[in-house]
Amino acid sequence: MKTQISPGRLILYSLLILMVIVYLIPVYMTIITALKFPEDINLLTSWDFPDRINWGSFSQAYDKLGPNLTNSIILTITATILSTLLGSLNGYVFSKWKFRGSETIFTLFLFGMFIPYQIILIPLFQVLRALNIYGGLPGLILAHVVYGIPITSLIFRNFYAQIPTGLIKSAQLDGAGFFRIYCRIVFPLSAPGFVVASIWQFTQIWNEFLWGICLTRHTSNPITVGLAQLAGGQAVNWNMPMAGSIMAGLPVVLVYIFLGKYFIRGLLEGAIKE
Amino acid sequence: MASLSINNVTKSFGSTEVLKGININIDSGEFLVLVGPSGCGKSTLLNLIAGLETITSGEILIGDRVVNEISPKDRDIAMVFQNYALYPNMSIRKNISFGLETRKVPRKEIEETVNRVATLLQIGELLDRKPAQLSGGQRQRVAMGRAIARNPEVFLFDEPLSNLDAKLRVEMRTEIKHLHQRINTTIVYVTHDQIEAMTMADRIAIMKDGIVQQFDTPQQVYDNPSNMFVAGFIGSPSMNFIECSVKTEGNQSAVELNTGTETPQQLVIPPEVCQLEAYREKSVILGVRPEKIAHGFPDQDANPSIHALQCKVSVIEPTGPDTLVIVMINEKAVTCRVQPAEASQPGEEMTLMIDLSKAIFFDPDSGRRIA
Known part of the structure; x- marks a missing residue:
C-alpha cells in the first residue's frame, strides 16, 4: 500500500508542528540559558546553543533553592496524602452512606471548588493566626488540605458510584461496619481514584504561589516563592533562575510522565465500563 | 431454620407508598418466591426482611423474634445479590470467610466451614482465585457458598439468575432447588421471571403496585388466579x-x-x-x-x-x-x-x-x- 498524505492532512500536521514549536520555544530557551555561563548570556546570542556547557547553574540554584525544595516536597506530599484520604472518606459517605440532606451538603462542598485562592486569602490568614499556626508549613498544609477537599470528594464520589451498592449491603449483612467496609472493601478498590486525585492535588499544591508567599515566613517558603525571589533582583545571572525553573517544574512533569496513563484511565473509568 | 411472618408491613419513601400492607407467612424450610413486574415493591420487601431498609409500619418476625429494630447483621440472614456482590479484591476463600471473620469465628472453624461449603458447591478448586477469573455460573455458586457458610435462619435471593444466559439460568435454577432440598433452609427468592417462580417455589406471592395480588402454591396460582393481573402474569404464553x-x-x-x-x-x-x-x-x-x-x-x-x-x-x-x-x-x-x-x-x-x-x-x- 502506498502512503498517501492528503492536502488536508498536510495542513493539519503543519499546523500541529507549528503549535508544538510555539509551545517548546520557552522550554528550549530555559534549557539553553540554564546551561550557559552568566557572561555568555546576552540578547544577541540568546537563541544560540551554548559553546561551553555550564552544569554549575544547577548546583548554584540548588544552593539557593534547596530549603524551598525540601519545604515544597514536605508540603505537597503531606497535603496530597491528607486531602486525598479525606476526599476518599467523603466520597465513600456521599456515594454509599447517603443520609437526609447529604445531597445538599455535597452541593455546598462543590461550591468550594469554585472559590478562587485570592478571595479567601485574608480570612485564611486570620484563621491561621487564631489557630497559632501562621507562618510555618503546618498552616500552609492545613490550608491546602481544606481547599483540596471539595475536588477530591467529587473525584471519589464519582469513582465510588461505580462500585456496586450490593457490595456494601453484602458486607453489612456479613456484619462489617462503616470503617471495616471502607478498609477491607472500598479502599482496596480505590487505586485509580487515588491516582487521579493525587496527581491533581500534587500539581495544584506544587505550583501554588500566592498562599505560599502570604502564609509562610521566609524559612518555610515553598519552591515557587523561592524561584520568584531568585529572579527578583536587578542585575540577574539568568542561568540560575532558569536552572531553578527546571528544578521546580521537573517533579510535576515526572509525575505526569509516570502516572499520566493511569490519570487518563482513571478519568475515563466508568465512561467505558458497562 | 425459622419461619417468617410479615404482618401488615408498609413502606414509604417520602410521600410515595411502595408497600401497602403486606401479609405473608411461611413455615420453616419453605421456599417463598416474590414475583412481579419491576417497580412492584418485591425488592424493597426483600430489603426490609434483610434490614437494609427500615419498615414504615407493621412488623416482620423471623422465627418468633420481631426483627424490626434489629440490625441486618444480627438478623441471622444471608443474602445473594443480583450482581453476586463478590468482593473483587479478595480471593474466593476470603469472600466466603469474610463474614465469619467479622463475627470472630475461630480460625479453625472458619477453615472447616469453607471446606464444607466448597465441597457442597463443588468450588474447591476455585478457592484461591479472584472473582474476576470466574465465569458467571461459578460466581453465582460462590455467592451462594458465601451465604451458606454463615448457616443462616433465612436465605434471601435477589434476582440471582438475571445476569446469566438462558441455558445457565435453567441449570442454576435446578441447582438452587437441589440445594434447598439438601440444606432445607427457609428461602425468600425475588424474581420478575414467572417461570422461575413457578418452577422453584413452594409458595408464590405475586405482587403489583405494592400489594400482594395472590399468595398461594404455584399450581393454585396457575389454576385459580384471583384476578386478571395474576392470570395474565403467570403462564407463558399468557392466558x-x-x-x-x-x-x-x-x-x-x-x-x-x-x-x-x-x-x-x-x-x-x-x-x-x-x-x-x-x-x-x-x-x-x-x-x-x-x-x-x-x-x-x-x-x-x-x-x-x-x-x-x-x-x-x-x-x-x-x-x-x-x-x-x-x-x-x-x-x-x-x-x-x-x-x-x-x-x-x-x-x-x-x-x-x-x-x-x-x-x-x-x-x-x-x-x-x-x-
Whole structure:
C-alpha cells in the first residue's frame, strides 16, 4: 500500500508542528540559558546553543533553592496524602452512606471548588493566626488540605458510584461496619481514584504561589516563592533562575510522565465500563 | 431454620407508598418466591426482611423474634445479590470467610466451614482465585457458598439468575432447588421471571403496585388466579382474555363467541364452572389458557364443556413441541396451542376445540375474578 498524505492532512500536521514549536520555544530557551555561563548570556546570542556547557547553574540554584525544595516536597506530599484520604472518606459517605440532606451538603462542598485562592486569602490568614499556626508549613498544609477537599470528594464520589451498592449491603449483612467496609472493601478498590486525585492535588499544591508567599515566613517558603525571589533582583545571572525553573517544574512533569496513563484511565473509568 | 411472618408491613419513601400492607407467612424450610413486574415493591420487601431498609409500619418476625429494630447483621440472614456482590479484591476463600471473620469465628472453624461449603458447591478448586477469573455460573455458586457458610435462619435471593444466559439460568435454577432440598433452609427468592417462580417455589406471592395480588402454591396460582393481573402474569404464553356478552340459554348462562367465519355461537357455562346469573345481558372477560384451545382433546365427545369453533388463522408461531396458532375471537387475538402437524397456514380456516371446564371469568371493570 502506498502512503498517501492528503492536502488536508498536510495542513493539519503543519499546523500541529507549528503549535508544538510555539509551545517548546520557552522550554528550549530555559534549557539553553540554564546551561550557559552568566557572561555568555546576552540578547544577541540568546537563541544560540551554548559553546561551553555550564552544569554549575544547577548546583548554584540548588544552593539557593534547596530549603524551598525540601519545604515544597514536605508540603505537597503531606497535603496530597491528607486531602486525598479525606476526599476518599467523603466520597465513600456521599456515594454509599447517603443520609437526609447529604445531597445538599455535597452541593455546598462543590461550591468550594469554585472559590478562587485570592478571595479567601485574608480570612485564611486570620484563621491561621487564631489557630497559632501562621507562618510555618503546618498552616500552609492545613490550608491546602481544606481547599483540596471539595475536588477530591467529587473525584471519589464519582469513582465510588461505580462500585456496586450490593457490595456494601453484602458486607453489612456479613456484619462489617462503616470503617471495616471502607478498609477491607472500598479502599482496596480505590487505586485509580487515588491516582487521579493525587496527581491533581500534587500539581495544584506544587505550583501554588500566592498562599505560599502570604502564609509562610521566609524559612518555610515553598519552591515557587523561592524561584520568584531568585529572579527578583536587578542585575540577574539568568542561568540560575532558569536552572531553578527546571528544578521546580521537573517533579510535576515526572509525575505526569509516570502516572499520566493511569490519570487518563482513571478519568475515563466508568465512561467505558458497562 | 425459622419461619417468617410479615404482618401488615408498609413502606414509604417520602410521600410515595411502595408497600401497602403486606401479609405473608411461611413455615420453616419453605421456599417463598416474590414475583412481579419491576417497580412492584418485591425488592424493597426483600430489603426490609434483610434490614437494609427500615419498615414504615407493621412488623416482620423471623422465627418468633420481631426483627424490626434489629440490625441486618444480627438478623441471622444471608443474602445473594443480583450482581453476586463478590468482593473483587479478595480471593474466593476470603469472600466466603469474610463474614465469619467479622463475627470472630475461630480460625479453625472458619477453615472447616469453607471446606464444607466448597465441597457442597463443588468450588474447591476455585478457592484461591479472584472473582474476576470466574465465569458467571461459578460466581453465582460462590455467592451462594458465601451465604451458606454463615448457616443462616433465612436465605434471601435477589434476582440471582438475571445476569446469566438462558441455558445457565435453567441449570442454576435446578441447582438452587437441589440445594434447598439438601440444606432445607427457609428461602425468600425475588424474581420478575414467572417461570422461575413457578418452577422453584413452594409458595408464590405475586405482587403489583405494592400489594400482594395472590399468595398461594404455584399450581393454585396457575389454576385459580384471583384476578386478571395474576392470570395474565403467570403462564407463558399468557392466558387469553376474551370480552364477551352473557346470554340466557334455557335457564342457563351462556357466553357469545364470534370467530367471524360463522354465526356467533352461544356456549353454555355450567354453574359449577362459574355463576354468571348476575352478569346476564352484560359483558364479562373470559379467561382461557392457550392449551385449552387445541386441535382436539381425548375426551372431547364425552365432555359437554368442549365446543368446536371454526376459526381463521392469522399467524402461526412454531415452538417445536407445539405450534401457537393465533386466531381472532370476538375481534381479539387469541393464542391456541396446537399439535404442529395439525396447524393450518395463515389465511386458512381450521376447527379448534375450546375446553371451558377450566375457564375463568373476570369482571371487566374491576378485573376481579367472578366466582
